[in-house]
Amino acid sequence: MNRDITFDATVDPPEAVVGALRRTGCVLLRNALPRCPLLVAADAVQANARRLKELVGREVNDMPLCFADRQCLDPNIVGFKGASLSDFTDPLNFSGFDRSWFYEGERNYKRWFWDNGAAFPNLILGLFTRSILPAIYHGLYGQPMVCPYAQCAVRYQRVDLREKSYAFHQDASYHSRDPLHHSGLTTWIPLTDCGADAPGLELYPQALDEVLPLPPGITGRHLFCEESTVLDRYGGRLWAPEMAAGDVLMFNHFVVHRSHITSDMTRERQSAEIRLFPRSGIPEFVREIGGWGFASPDGWLACKKPPDQAHFSA
Numbered sequence: 001m002n003r004d005i006t007f008d009a010t011v012d013p014p015e016a017v018v019g020a021l022r023r024t025g026c027v028l029l030r031n032a033l034p035r036c037p038l039l040v041a042a043d044a045v046q047a048n049a050r051r052l053k054e055l056v057g058r059e060v061n062d063m064p065l066c067f068a069d070r071q072c073l074d075p076n077i078v079g080f081k082g083a084s085l086s087d088f089t090d091p092l093n094f095s096g097f098d099r100s101w102f103y104e105g106e107r108n109y110k111r112w113f114w115d116n117g118a119a120f121p122n123l124i125l126g127l128f129t130r131s132i133l134p135a136i137y138h139g140l141y142g143q144p145m146v147c148p149y150a151q152c153a154v155r156y157q158r159v160d161l162r163e164k165s166y167a168f169h170q171d172a173s174y175h176s177r178d179p180l181h182h183s184g185l186t187t188w189i190p191l192t193d194c195g196a197d198a199p200g201l202e203l204y205p206q207a208l209d210e211v212l213p214l215p216p217g218i219t220g221r222h223l224f225c226e227e228s229t230v231l232d233r234y235g236g237r238l239w240a241p242e243m244a245a246g247d248v249l250m251f252n253h254f255v256v257h258r259s260h261i262t263s264d265m266t267r268e269r270q271s272a273e274i275r276l277f278p279r280s281g282i283p284e285f286v287r288e289i290g291g292w293g294f295a296s297p298d299g300w301l302a303c304k305k306p307p308d309q310a311h312f313s314a
Contacts, residue, residue, distance in 0.1 A: 004020065046156065079126040085123065118292050149292045199265055
């Protein structure tokens with residue numbers, strides 16, 4: 001199914017992937033990233049999530065990207081800019097995190113990690129920037145891309161956490177319902193095999209030309225869209241591909257999607273999400289949230305880390 005948007009990074013050239021992204025707004029790219037380091041990242045997400053739950057007393061399955069980092073003595077496992085993980089402990093110890101970050105006042109526990117993202121090994125970003133993916137983004141947009149750390153995340157999902165799964169939505173809708181702000185591209189990276197016995201992703205494999213309506217009775221900021229609208233329009237054409245660690249789904253922010261969970265799934269899935277925006281089309285909400293980010297004018301090597309928002313200016 002959907003063979004016209006399914007590619008193999010070991011065989012297909014970036015130009016073919018770019019062409020499909022332009023036509024449909026989404027592609028499944030198999031073998032885009034090396035499998036073994038992703039499995040290391042999956043173990044790190046699981047261990048760090050377990051520790052976070054112990055500290056705050058609840059499940060938190062939406063975490064900053066650095067929660068895929070944990071000490072690893074394998075010299076072949078390196079992060080962003082080749083950083084080793086041999087001397088790194090874990091993001092909670094490294095940051096000095098305590099319960100007050102989660103519970104006191106209106107603090108967002110992720111804020112410190114967003115602002116200090118460059119201080120971490122960033123295994124996922126390292127794999128990402130050394131892959132075929134930057135060539136695809138450059139071919140698609142023809143200009144530098146900006147990756148805001150606050151727009152990236154790692155998550156885990158399993159059957160008993162169904163209430164924490166994500167219903168139908170288009171990325172960016174939580175921050176804005178303005179179509180001009182849906183300018184980004186998401187790369188969804190399963191860190192384990194998924195879609196069969198572990199939760200995956202379900203999507204309508206074609207970018208829409210609109211931002212879908214809110215559920216009835218909802219006003220203000222809200223990520224999810226009206227489920228009946230999606231099912232009535234696209235229910236017979238939804239796609240929930242089985243994926244292996246190393247495969248990625250790329251889709252723009254007009255593609256509607258949700259978590260895919262069935263009652264017979266027995267394993268937990270860990271995943272990462274990388275969101276990028278063309279330098280000429282950075283939404284205002286990205287500037288407002290701020291945090292660390294990096295740009296891609298020269299092979300993804302230009303890193304910038306101010307706590308202000310100057311690095312997101314065009």
